[in-house]
Amino acid sequence: MRDRRCDSYTARGRRRGALRGSLHRTHVPNRAFVYRGGLAGLGVIADFLSRTILTGYLNGIALSIIAGQLGTLLGFEVPSAGFFRMLAGVILRLGETHVATFLVGLSLFLLLRMLKYLAPKLPAPLLAAALGIGAVYVLGLDPRGVGVVGVVPVGFPAPHIPSLHGDDLRPLVFGACGIVLVSFCSMMTTARGFAAKNGYAINVNQDMIALGISDLASGFSRGFVVSGADSRTAVADSAGGKTQVTSLVAAATMAAVLLFLTGPLAYVPTAALAAILISSALGLFDVASLRRYYRVSRPEFWLSLVAMLGVMTVGVLQGVLIAVALALLKLLRLASRPHDAVLGLIQSNDDVYSAEEGGKEVPGLIIYRFDSSLLFFNADYFKDRVRALIGDTNPKPQWLLFDAESVPILDVTGADVLDELRAELKGTGIVLAIARAKGLFRVMLERTGVAEKIGAEHMFATVHAGARAFLKGKGKIGRAKRSDV
DSSP: OHHHHHHHHHHHHHHHHHHHHHHHHHHHHHHHHHHHHHHTTGGGGGGGOOHHHHHHHHHHHHHHHHHHHHHHHHTSOOOOOOHHHHHHHHHHTGGGOOHHHHHHHHHHHHHHHHHHHHOTTSOHHHHHHHHHHHHHHHHTOTTTTOOBOOOOOOSOOOOOOOOOOGGGHHHHHHHHHHHHHHHHHHHHHHHHHHHHHHTOOOOHHHHHHHHHHHHHHHHTTTOOOOOOOHHHHHHHHHTTOOSTHHHHHHHHHHHHHHHHOHHHHTTOBHHHHHHHHHHHHHTTOOHHHHHHHHHHOHHHHHHHHHHHHHHHHTOHHHHHHHHHHHHHHHHHHHHHSOOEEEEEEEEOTTOOEEEEETOBOOTTEEEEEEOSOBOTTTHHHHHHHHHHHHHHOSSOOSEEEEEOTTOOOBOHHHHHHHHHHHHHHHHTTOEEEEESOOHHHHHHHHHTTHHHHHOGGGEESSHHHHHHHHHHHTTOOOSOOOOOO
């Protein structure tokens, strides 16, 4: 049994060596792109990962880690696949369970869970690994079929400049661009997920630059294209690591191990590593947040579940991208059918007029508010709402006063629709006036000439000023005072 396991690990090592020869050349241009992307501020991509998506991501990662390590815990290897396929593979092969391996893994898992609650400040994963080494060495478990890590190479890799030929440049550039997208999104999903879990902030662009610099060093030492690892991050988080010092200590420890402790490391049982990963993954699964999402917002609860199921089935990046796409579609749907309101005038003791929902309507005047930017995907909805509003008003209004305070942005399509509506209303004897136009909305009104067509006499700083101008034109205003409402 031991020989077969060693052969398996050796074969996997050879496959990795073959892959390294073909991939390390891609590593350098890939990391150069990541570094330049951080300088260019492309970390904004990570802003599209909402809290609900990050929760679903971490929950999916937790379940995937558990499913992927169950086979190792039981003493056999399950091919890496989606959560349900790995779980099914474990169930179908339960009869192949290696009892000694399972007992070692289960004992260490129970120890990890006990230490988590009884002595949370102790480095439980380190203690579990040390006890596993001791058990294998003292009890002679290796010859009895308990799988171990095996021989670990001693020392550091020698620096090396990858060779590059002219014919390789085009495929390397395209390959590196693809790897940048995958590795960065994967890393930032992990980083933002743990930042949200532990309540600290991250600088996305700075992290992108740091990833590029550190992996350039890896590329010049024959390293793989790598990114942030969710499983190792989970282990560090469960051990209490909260700052960058964790990575520095881990790096120093790994350097010491590579130089002086590779001998004992060979006796680490793989079941111990599986127990550590499963225990760490349990701490990732956030049931409390799912309950909160279900109570507060059912759509976002389902979005979190979609992200979780996506990670568990089609893969980490694909699952997150599906959830992000659904979130953007939901956002576009809401933005295409925004809230709107008809405002009325409320008269105070000093005859100061203020616009409020539910106020008294003024005959002949409609004050309409549209609570969204006026863009290509909701411009026709805006026009249809105005048409319906005018059609339902009896008698026919003389003015439509458009309160644009809630319209921060206007694009060319929105401006064209607004001009078409102005012309349409003018043909029916209705004046289109605009109040509180500001920012990019007002800039686009002026650039497209719509402001000129509406006329300066129908552009007002406040709703009150527009209502006063309408009433004054009808001879119904007395001593009304200016209001900034």
